[in-house]
Amino acid sequence: MTRPLPPAREAFLLPALFLTVAGAGGLRIAPAGGALSFVPPPLITLVLAVLLLGVMARAGLLIPNGLLGDHRTGLENASGTVVLLSLFAASAQLFTCLTPDAGVLRLVFNLFFLFLLWNTLAAQPDRTRLLRSLLVVFGWAYVVRYVALAALADPQAGWTRRLLTVLLEGATAGPIEGEATAPLAGYVAFATVALYMIGLVLLPRFAAPTTAVAVVAAREAADIVE
Amino acid sequence: MRVAGLLFAAAYAAFIVSVYSRQPRTVQQLAGGVAASVGAYHVDPVNFQEGLRFFRNDQFPEARAALERADPARQDAPTQFYIAYSYYRQGWGRVYRDDALYQQGLEVVDRAIARAPGGRLVVPDPTLQMHTADELRAELQRGLTRELSDLNPMKVFEERK
Numbered sequence: 001m002t003r004p005l006p007p008a009r010e011a012f013l014l015p016a017l018f019l020t021v022a023g024a025g026g027l028r029i030a031p032a033g034g035a036l037s038f039v040p041p042p043l044i045t046l047v048l049a050v051l052l053l054g055v056m057a058r059a060g061l062l063i064p065n066g067l068l069g070d071h072r073t074g075l076e077n078a079s080g081t082v083v084l085l086s087l088f089a090a091s092a093q094l095f096t097c098l099t100p101d102a103g104v105l106r107l108v109f110n111l112f113f114l115f116l117l118w119n120t121l122a123a124q125p126d127r128t129r130l131l132r133s134l135l136v137v138f139g140w141a142y143v144v145r146y147v148a149l150a151a152l153a154d155p156q157a158g159w160t161r162r163l164l165t166v167l168l169e170g171a172t173a174g175p176i177e178g179e180a181t182a183p184l185a186g187y188v189a190f191a192t193v194a195l196y197m198i199g200l201v202l203l204p205r206f207a208a209p210t211t212a213v214a215v216v217a218a219r220e221a222a223d224i225v226e
Numbered sequence: 227m228r229v230a231g232l233l234f235a236a237a238y239a240a241f242i243v244s245v246y247s248r249q250p251r252t253v254q255q256l257a258g259g260v261a262a263s264v265g266a267y268h269v270d271p272v273n274f275q276e277g278l279r280f281f282r283n284d285q286f287p288e289a290r291a292a293l294e295r296a297d298p299a300r301q302d303a304p305t306q307f308y309i310a311y312s313y314y315r316q317g318w319g320r321v322y323r324d325d326a327l328y329q330q331g332l333e334v335v336d337r338a339i340a341r342a343p344g345g346r347l348v349v350p351d352p353t354l355q356m357h358t359a360d361e362l363r364a365e366l367q368r369g370l371t372r373e374l375s376d377l378n379p380m381k382v383f384e385e386r387k
Contacts, residue, residue, distance in 0.1 A: 007231075011231020011232070011234075015235040022242060086239070
């Protein structure tokens, strides 16, 4: 039993949030000159997005029955399909946003996401725990990609760069190349992650068990009275 | 409510797909693309006229600067045509063609063709010898092609178009 979504949230708010994430996720801003470019989702991010949606469905964060089904009208099903498709596009582009564009680090990030999602799938967390877990995973990826790697690539970063170099000394075979990003790109990525997480919180959820208990109790009481 | 939501989502998704396919390089190009998609985009007439004046005086870098100001989003086909033409004229030489300028011209004329309705662009300017984007494109491509006829000494008598 799912708690029905308000129509405005399902028809406008969720598609708007997820499509915004899908659009902003591929935005790249050149550190020199600020030229824009829009990166379509690489194939690996589509795989990761499928896996993520599977994990969400397993944990009860995404309830397909609350968006699609025979109990809903055609228009409601169309609306639910839009939410699902936009969620898929947003998930794929969020991985694009948080993954370096090239090099070994890109492979490392993708493998990290892949194993983490696989592990989460096996662990079968509940809705709240999955939300916390995703916040930590995406937050970690954000910090590494837009704070640590950007600092490593920035010769002006000073103490941050020196600290990271010392911390990574000996941990790798050679020096880790940072990835230069425009400061604005970090803000855009932060907003993208935040919007995605807000969208996840607003997805339909199972009705609270207390409601079901109250309904059963009321029915039993009515039976007794009869 | 749901029908409006579906229309909104379809329009928003189409906009995002169009942005990814057009690949705007600046915020002005992004905003110009949005304005052009709703028919609200116009070139700046003052800068355009200034660009034309420079173009006719063979001041090509100046002409391009003014025309770029007139059409910052690169959405207006005739303006892009003049920019491409300026690359052609600047790159044209009696005994050589500047490949770098011709290549840039080719990129711009391709953009002009892409922006023109149906891909057909005619500029009825009597001061030009080529009035269509197709002619200009073919001329630029000819300039970039290496062939035996390049060695023909009679080519030095060819006139700039």
